[in-house]
Amino acid sequence: MTALALDHEETYAPVGYRRLAELLGELLAEQHVDAVLQRIAETLRRLVQCDNLVVWETLPPDRLRPALVDGRDAAELRRLVIRIGEGITGHACMVREPICSNRADLDARAGHVPGTDVEPEAIACLPLLARSELLGALSLYRSGFDGFTDEELELIQHFAEVAALALANARNQAELEALARTDDLTGLPNRRHLNEQLGHELTRARQNRQPLSLLLLDLDNFKQINDSQGHHAGDTALRQIADILTQTLRQQDLAARLGGDEFALLLPNTDSDQAQIVSDRLIEVIQARTAVHISTGTATYTSATNIDLLRVADRNLYRSKGRDRRSPGHHPAGG
Known part of the structure; x- marks a missing residue:
């Protein structure tokens, strides 16, 4: 492992583990979908260094689209709509397992994001699953040769499990609030x-x-x-x-x-x-x-x-x- 990788691990991983419980509590306290998405991005930024971060949501029947994008290539990433099974993120959702590719630029599964530079890059993708339902995915992008460590991946995976539950709870809350304001017979506001x-x-x-x-x-x-x-x-x-x-x-x-x-x-x-x-x-x-x-x-x-x-x-x-x-x-x- 290079000196750069060791410095990175020492900087982020111990701090991440000390802060994880507190940050997860903050995440679960959010009630609205937009607030949960924003909190996911803020929390991951505190836990793990990355250049781009995308929270994907499922788009029936078989697609994913960005629900929140944060990073230097945000404009280009927001324009993406991918199929489940397409690219590293789509593949992670298809197999419902985390995938990390520390040389995604050489990975045959990866697709190039139009408008972005072709450069050495690591990608970590984690499906968001709640009660066996695929809600979307988390994708973290890091430029350069400093890939994601095992400790970072374990940290992100624990976070993603709770993030999926928080997102599911917020969506359920939003649906209940919508039902409380909707007339059952006509579908109009009540x-x-x-x-x-x-x-x-x-x-x-x-x-x-x-x-x-x-x-x-x-x-x-x-x-x-x-x-x-x-x-x-x-x-x-x-x-x-x-x-x-x-x-x-x-x-x-x-x-x-x-x-x-x-x-x-x-x-x-x-x-x-x-x-x-x-x-x-x-x-x-x-x-x-x-x-x-x-x-x-x-x-x-x-x-x-x-x-x-x-x-x-x-x-x-x-x-x-x-x-x-x-x-x-x-x-x-x-x-």
Whole structure:
């Protein structure tokens, strides 16, 4: 072993073992996927010297793409999408075993990253496995002839095992949070998500002095559909409405199901006249595509007013009941 290798081992390995338990505790404390990925990169940088580091995520059915890249060749690495079985990283994922190649530049399994220099390089690749599920991989790249030592590889492998569990837990948490904010029947955001987003959009509207409109709608003949055709027909009608809302609205708008037959549309940077146009258009589209009739009620926040959008829109929704369905209730300001 060269002097350079001995210096490297003495510098990183003992420090790594002393810090491993503490760093793993910090990693497991993270709750969100992005935070876990960032913590993985930061922790590995403290444990082992490398020039580039990539955390890969699986992309069904058989590919890997970078979820986080850190290092001098980050721009080139971010553009990569590889198949499982392709290159050293893909091969490690295929066999589900760590692979270290301390002369990857001479390794027939390695693929060249477009835009990077061909030079002596060591690569350590570790699949991220949690409960037998392949989540992705860790790839560490070190330029030069100073390859990864056995001690470093053992350290990285222990870390990768816990990192995979932390990443799986964070993903599960994200899925649970998404489910808690999603309506099961329609797939739209639910009342909880709407209330959270309404608070964010009101803050943004006040800061930017922009209008913000809220449109509520419900189905006039929903009970009749359920009573005469059964609840399956009612569920189908609700899904149709959800699909129309999703297809009709702008990217910045939010459609949500509040419960029962009531839906809400949050319309950022939309004044009262524009909200009325949206309401009229939805009535026309829904009545043209379905057997459903709807009533709507709207409210608009402006910098000159300070109103409870949900309360005012709900009041105007019920005022519109019994009116001509093509003349929905609308409230441009307050009270």
